[in-house]
Amino acid sequence: MNQRKALITGITGQDGAYLTKLLLDKGYQVTGLLARRSSDTLWRLRWIGVLDKIDLIDGDLADVTSLMRALEKSQPNEVYNLGAQSFVGSSWDQPLLTAQVTALGALHLLEAARIVDRSIRIYQASTSEMFGLIQEDRQSEATPFHPRSPYGVSKLFAHWSTINYRESFGMHASSGILFNHESPLRGIEFVTRKVTDGVARIKQGKATELRLGNIDSTRDWGFAGDYVDAMWRMLQQDEPDDYVVATGRTTTIRDMCKIAFEYVGLEADKHIVIDPKFFRPAEVEVLLGNPAKAKAKLGWEAETSLEDLIHMMMDADMERVGREA
Ligand code: NAP
Ligand code: F7E
Numbered sequence: 001m002n003q004r005k006a007l008i009t010g011i012t013g014q015d016g017a018y019l020t021k022l023l024l025d026k027g028y029q030v031t032g033l034l035a036r037r038s039s040d041t042l043w044r045l046r047w048i049g050v051l052d053k054i055d056l057i058d059g060d061l062a063d064v065t066s067l068m069r070a071l072e073k074s075q076p077n078e079v080y081n082l083g084a085q086s087f088v089g090s091s092w093d094q095p096l097l098t099a100q101v102t103a104l105g106a107l108h109l110l111e112a113a114r115i116v117d118r119s120i121r122i123y124q125a126s127t128s129e130m131f132g133l134i135q136e137d138r139q140s141e142a143t144p145f146h147p148r149s150p151y152g153v154s155k156l157f158a159h160w161s162t163i164n165y166r167e168s169f170g171m172h173a174s175s176g177i178l179f180n181h182e183s184p185l186r187g188i189e190f191v192t193r194k195v196t197d198g199v200a201r202i203k204q205g206k207a208t209e210l211r212l213g214n215i216d217s218t219r220d221w222g223f224a225g226d227y228v229d230a231m232w233r234m235l236q237q238d239e240p241d242d243y244v245v246a247t248g249r250t251t252t253i254r255d256m257c258k259i260a261f262e263y264v265g266l267e268a269d270k271h272i273v274i275d276p277k278f279f280r281p282a283e284v285e286v287l288l289g290n291p292a293k294a295k296a297k298l299g300w301e302a303e304t305s306l307e308d309l310i311h312m313m314m315d316a317d318m319e320r321v322g323r324e325a
Contacts, residue, residue: 007074009033009061009109010082011054014185015125017044019080019228024053026232031074033059033067033083044185061105067112071120078235080123081109084155087189088129091151092281098150099157106158110165110173121235122173124162127155128220128246128287130177140290141177141242148282159242166240174234179246179289182309183224184316191253192221192313195260200317202271203264206324210271213278215253220289222247223304223312233298246289247302259310264318 011032059066132148201207
């Protein structure tokens, strides 16, 4: 059988690294779209040990011609669209850029695939942020959407575009509505990593406080390494579809912090400072996913508990902070 080929946008991000590892382990030939940046963005691919095993092609989701060239060059069976301006907080400061990359970028990719080869299977990285102001206590594929940020609105456009290309052109385009997932490779701007890095600094005497925004909101957090497996499973189905991927447990930011502080023998209340600078113009207060469909149809379940996840991230950050001069 011919070696299967995958193209990943957003390969330099958290999920890009874990997905690349998973696909290489399954025998895929992996190509990544590499957006032009002035500084090094390859550290995650190095950390996970895959950088010398993949091909990289210059391209940007904002430039549809670069996507067409990438598809023609890599001739993938599967494309995973992970590229995005993915930080909710920044999306109010850069709403147009967020829409260009996160919303229109997804449409560019669908259109490029329609023109180049519409048999390519496509994964779209949708998000629980589309539920925003939640309309049901546990959010499933059938829950109505109400996004609360330019990021959420952009992702909803990409989500519906994916469904539209499936319905209009019969393309195998699937959407994974993933709830928050974290890892030692999570960007430092996201709250879990900000916390594990901050706690490591306090423990090692390099900081005394941790400044946070709204710690009463809750999130359904899982491990990125588990979640990329669900992405792959979606593209192995005979029919394209949409799936919620979550753990089914929700925890406040406050309690997540406690797990990190207690792991190294510190008290969270003594170090957390609430700083309104980190409040958002509109908050997503609660997220709790219902992953029943992913379990029934994909045979997928989250395997890593929040405690194990935060401990894994703490270990990595204790080591990283310890190495700093
Ligand atoms: P991430 O770490 O922020 O990675 C984003 C990736 O997108 C990076 O590789 C980035 O490249 C790339 N990118 C940004 N602008 C681009 C552009 N104009 N053209 C091409 N690539 C561009 O995100 P993640 O956590 O891995 O998440 C992966 C995807 O899942 C994202 O679409 C995110 O919105 C979505 N998602 C994430 C979660 C979560 O909890 N992690 C949940 C649901 C959905 P550079 O490194 O060059 O900036
Ligand atoms: O915020 C609160 C903040 O930035 C989580 C992205 O991957 O998941 C992520 O989006 C919560 C919010 O993630 C701070 O207000 C308090 O209630 O870690 P976050 P997010 O906004 O949920 C979804 C599923 C995605 O799709 C996104 O791409 O934590 N919070 N204090 C804070 N958040 C941050 N970042 N920093 C704080 O100081």
